[in-house]
Every structure is written in C-alpha cells, then in structure tokens.
Amino acid sequence: MPTVLIIDDNRSIAMALEVLLSLSDIASISADSPEQGLAMLQTNAVDLVIQDMNFAADTTSGAEGVALFQAIRKRHPDLPVILLTAWTHLDAAVDLIKAGAADYLAKPWNDQRLLATVQNLLELGELGRVNRSLQLRTQRERKQKRALETQYDLRNLIWQDAATERVLGMACQVARAHVSVLITGPNGSGKERIAEIIQANSSVKDGPFVVLNCGALPAELIEAELFGAEAGAYTGASKAREGKFEAADGGTLFLDEIGNLPLAGQMKLLRVLETGRFERLGSNKERQVKVRVISATNADLPAMIRAGNFREDLFYRLNVIELHIPALAERPDDILPLAHSFLEQGKSLTADAQANLLQHVWPGNVRELKNVMQRAGLFAVGDQINASDLGLPKLATASSTTELEPEREDIEHALMRANGVVAQAAAQLGLSRQALYRRMDRLGISRSV
Known part of the structure; x- marks a missing residue:
C-alpha cells in the first residue's frame, strides 16, 4: 500500500x-x-x-x-x-x-x-521506479545477451527470457568438454536446437551433426539405424548400410526420445559409449568411431529405471551433464520474439493478438506457437494479425477470474510484460488496478519489481 x-x-x-x-x-x-x-x-x-x-x-x-x-x-x-x-x-x-x-x-x-x-x-x-528497475535489468540482460552472441555460435536462436539464457549459458559452457549431455524438457520445447548449439561450439564443430529420433522408428529397426546392418541381416536388408554412429564419426550424434530405445539397443549403446566400438547387425567385424553423443527425452527416465525399462548404467553414461529446457509457458519473454520470427515479412501482430499469445499456456510449446503463427498468417485478412486470427482461447475476463487470484509469479510476469504499467498488468490479469495493488501488498511484491 x-x-x-x-x-x-x-x-x-x-x-x-x-x-x-x-x-x-x-x-x-x-x-x-x-x-x-x-x-x-x-x-x-x-x-x-x-x-x-x-x-x-x-x-x-x-x-x-x-x-x-x-x-x-x-x-x-x-x-x-x-x-x-x-x-x-x-x-x-x-x-x-x-x-x-x-x-x-x-x-x-x-x-x-x-x-x-x-x-x-x-x-x-x-x-518510474518500475521502469528504472526494468531499464537496469534490461540493460544487464542485453549486455549478457550480447556477450553470448559475440562469444558463441547460437545458430540464430531467437530468445529473450532469462530462463532460456541460463540454458544457453550452460550449453555453451559444456560444449567443448567431450562428455555426454542429456537434454530434458517437454515435446516441442527446442531440445534439438540446443543440441545444435552444443555441436556448433564444440571441438568437433566441423564434423557431422547426425540426428536419430528413437521414437519415430519401430523397435526392431532402431539398432540397424544406430549401428548399421549387413545385407540379409533382417527382412528387407538387400544391401549393407552404415548406421548413424558411422555417419557421425568425428562429429556429434543426437539421439532424440532416447527413452524409446529398446533394452537390447540400450546395452549396445552403453558399449559404444564406453569403448567407441560396435558391430553392424549381421556382422562380427568390430568398428571403431569417435562420436560425441547428445541425447534428449521428455520421459521420466528415473521412473523408467525403477520400472525396469531403462538401464541405470546407461542413464549415468548419458547424463554426465543434464540441461533442462523449461516449457514455453515458463519462459514467457520468449513468446512474442518467437511469434514475430515465425511471421511472414510485412505482417504484424495487434495488441489484442499479443495479449492472447501471452495468456495462452502453450501445451505444445514452441512447435505449437510456430504452427499457430503460420496458420494465422494464412487466414489473416491484410497485414495485421488479430486475436481472432490465432484460433486460441479468448482472453480471460475479470468475471471469469474472480475466483482465481493470481500468484506472485503471475503478477511479476504481468508487470514485466506490461513494462511496469500497473493498469496494463491488471488488465492482463483480469483485475482492477486497486485490486492488483492490494494483491501485491499481500504478497509483499515490491513496487520496484
């Protein structure tokens, strides 16, 4: 007060x-x-x-x-x-x-x-106080952002949120260490982009970057994809083929949805990680490779270990360094920069469209945001995209939010998005200005956020 x-x-x-x-x-x-x-x-x-x-x-x-x-x-x-x-x-x-x-x-x-x-x-x-605080914070964040962009190859990643910056900072730090990295986070959050950034700043940046989605193949074909196969090794194998490990020799192999790897494949993967050696399916000839392995999952691997569906020794081999990417809803400052990056040149977002994007919870994360923006760009009349073009749930009104008081994090995010304008933040939260002031006082939120 x-x-x-x-x-x-x-x-x-x-x-x-x-x-x-x-x-x-x-x-x-x-x-x-x-x-x-x-x-x-x-x-x-x-x-x-x-x-x-x-x-x-x-x-x-x-x-x-x-x-x-x-x-x-x-x-x-x-x-x-x-x-x-x-x-x-x-x-x-x-x-x-x-x-x-x-x-x-x-x-x-x-x-x-x-x-x-x-x-x-x-x-x-x-x-004034909020703006001064925000200006200082923004200046500090811009300086850190410029330092990252100047020092590392970030593969033209679009981001603004401090949570994303922390992940990027850690990714760039571990990039030059030849250790396995496990990237966790929900589907569509950008795990492959982080893997690309690690590769681009590693000692094998000039080597190949090979991707295998373990969830996109039948279990019986994953091993052949990983390690290769000789002709006749399985039905339909009419000629010998190299696997992803051979293709990634001297570079990085990114194994997405690693939790889908069957137990037999897990055992062979563990051996490659430990020795760098493997055999193609249907062959006794041992092959040697030097590959940096980065894996990713949205699954609860410790729970899979307890259920007997994932090898504990492999988990610790893959998880020397873990990088967790928060869901898009947990890094709201990334939403509008990403949305603008997905728009066709010349198109823009109205204020109500931006507010709608900021309020949506994004269960499909960055992938969902990209799809929404592409669809809106196709159906919008003219160069301006309105909230109605997005096809998202409508903004909450004050009457629909009276029973749900915003939490501290919601209020702080709203103030940041509104550049400290209390009236605008209150509108986003479905509150009157005085109600937001009272809520801030109860939660002990400083007037200079």
Missing part, C-alpha cells in the same frame, strides 16, 4: 487528509513540523509528501515551506511533493513548481482534485 507523509502543524487538517486518503486505500503518516517531517523521511518508506507552507504562528510568507521543500528535494530528489496552503503568492508558487514541486493546492482543497492528484502522482512514481 502506498504511503503519504503529511507535514502540517494543524492537527485537524492532518486528520482530515488521513481520513480522505484512507478511503482510497492510501496509508498516511503525519508530522507537525519541518524537522519532524524530515526525520520521518529518514526512517519511513514514503511515496509522496503533502506539506504546508507556513508553520510558525502569524507567519504567511511561506519561507518555512520553501526551506522545507528545498530540504526534501536535496535529500530525496525523486520524491513527489504537493504544496498545500492558504498562502497564495502566485509568483512564488510558480517558482516552486519550476523547482520540481508536483502540484500546488490552496486551502480549502477540493477532495476530488486532491485525490486525483495524489493517485496520479503515486502511479507515476510507481511507474
């Missing part, structure tokens, strides 16, 4: 202001002298000051108020100050406004005008 400091030697005026502010969920504290007011500013978190201009008896010059304002401005240059007094020397008032006073209201004041002024200043102050 925002806090206003009232500095006025007339206790009845201070009490009237306290009551007026409390009706709008604005807290207040009071001081009856300039000295006490300045002391309270040192010990209290204050968002705005309302100060009188005269304190000593029979004084109407306003000199005390000018001195107080100057002292506040010197110690707290960004703190908004409203001057409130029956003292009406217009030239002096104009001078103080030019010096940085937020407003000048004469006694007796108009309640509605005073409240409107206070609320506007509080929101501007809130926005």
Whole structure:
C-alpha cells in the first residue's frame, strides 16, 4: 500500500487528509513540523509528501515551506511533493513548481482534485521506479545477451527470457568438454536446437551433426539405424548400410526420445559409449568411431529405471551433464520474439493478438506457437494479425477470474510484460488496478519489481 507523509502543524487538517486518503486505500503518516517531517523521511518508506507552507504562528510568507521543500528535494530528489496552503503568492508558487514541486493546492482543497492528484502522482512514481528497475535489468540482460552472441555460435536462436539464457549459458559452457549431455524438457520445447548449439561450439564443430529420433522408428529397426546392418541381416536388408554412429564419426550424434530405445539397443549403446566400438547387425567385424553423443527425452527416465525399462548404467553414461529446457509457458519473454520470427515479412501482430499469445499456456510449446503463427498468417485478412486470427482461447475476463487470484509469479510476469504499467498488468490479469495493488501488498511484491 502506498504511503503519504503529511507535514502540517494543524492537527485537524492532518486528520482530515488521513481520513480522505484512507478511503482510497492510501496509508498516511503525519508530522507537525519541518524537522519532524524530515526525520520521518529518514526512517519511513514514503511515496509522496503533502506539506504546508507556513508553520510558525502569524507567519504567511511561506519561507518555512520553501526551506522545507528545498530540504526534501536535496535529500530525496525523486520524491513527489504537493504544496498545500492558504498562502497564495502566485509568483512564488510558480517558482516552486519550476523547482520540481508536483502540484500546488490552496486551502480549502477540493477532495476530488486532491485525490486525483495524489493517485496520479503515486502511479507515476510507481511507474518510474518500475521502469528504472526494468531499464537496469534490461540493460544487464542485453549486455549478457550480447556477450553470448559475440562469444558463441547460437545458430540464430531467437530468445529473450532469462530462463532460456541460463540454458544457453550452460550449453555453451559444456560444449567443448567431450562428455555426454542429456537434454530434458517437454515435446516441442527446442531440445534439438540446443543440441545444435552444443555441436556448433564444440571441438568437433566441423564434423557431422547426425540426428536419430528413437521414437519415430519401430523397435526392431532402431539398432540397424544406430549401428548399421549387413545385407540379409533382417527382412528387407538387400544391401549393407552404415548406421548413424558411422555417419557421425568425428562429429556429434543426437539421439532424440532416447527413452524409446529398446533394452537390447540400450546395452549396445552403453558399449559404444564406453569403448567407441560396435558391430553392424549381421556382422562380427568390430568398428571403431569417435562420436560425441547428445541425447534428449521428455520421459521420466528415473521412473523408467525403477520400472525396469531403462538401464541405470546407461542413464549415468548419458547424463554426465543434464540441461533442462523449461516449457514455453515458463519462459514467457520468449513468446512474442518467437511469434514475430515465425511471421511472414510485412505482417504484424495487434495488441489484442499479443495479449492472447501471452495468456495462452502453450501445451505444445514452441512447435505449437510456430504452427499457430503460420496458420494465422494464412487466414489473416491484410497485414495485421488479430486475436481472432490465432484460433486460441479468448482472453480471460475479470468475471471469469474472480475466483482465481493470481500468484506472485503471475503478477511479476504481468508487470514485466506490461513494462511496469500497473493498469496494463491488471488488465492482463483480469483485475482492477486497486485490486492488483492490494494483491501485491499481500504478497509483499515490491513496487520496484
């Protein structure tokens, strides 16, 4: 809840202001002298000051108020100050406004005008703090992003979210170490792209990058795909063929959906990882390769181990380093940059379309987002894509969200997406601005997120 400091030697005026502010969920504290007011500013978190201009008896010059304002401005240059007094020397008032006073209201004041002024200043102050914090964070993130892009080959990956940046940083760190990497994460989250980045920054970057999707082949053919086969090794094998390990010699083999590898294939894979040796199906000739293996899965491999469907020794061989890619909904700052990258040149997203994209939970992750954008580009009339073109569930309304109060993470993400504009974040969450303020206070979310 925002806090206003009232500095006025007339206790009845201070009490009237306290009551007026409390009706709008604005807290207040009071001081009856300039000295006490300045002391309270040192010990209290204050968002705005309302100060009188005269304190000593029979004084109407306003000199005390000018001195107080100057002292506040010197110690707290960004703190908004409203001057409130029956003292009406217009030239002096104009001078103080030019010096940085937020407003000048004469006694007796108009309640509605005073409240409107206070609320506007509080929101501007809130926005300023949030924006400054966001600017610092954005500058820091851009610097880190530039460092990654300058130092590593990121294969033109589009990203903006800090969660993605952490994965990229780890991927680039482990790239030059010749160890097995297991990439985990939901389907469609971009596991193969991370594998490509590891390959591109590894000591075998000039070697081949070979992909095998273990979930796309019948179990009886996976071994032949991995290790190759001699003619007649299985029905339909009319001639000898090399497997993926041979094709990837001197480079990287990416095994997607590794949890689908049958137990017999798991045993042979373990041997290749340990020795670099294998035989083609139907052959006794041992072959030697040097291959960096990166595997990926969306399955719970530890649960498969407990069920006897995955070898524990193979798991530890594959999982020397694990990189987990969060679901797209867990890295919301990636959504709009990715969406724009999937659009045809010349097409753009309206504000309601962007809001719809940010609200959707994306069970199909990046793959789903790409499909949605391609479909919207085909069906949209003109160059602008509206929310209706996306074919996604409609935005939640305030009435549909009254029973579901947003959690801390939801609020922080909404504030980030809205660049700190509380009213816009509240609209995204289906709340009024004051309801969002109250929720932030209950959760202890700082006004400078």
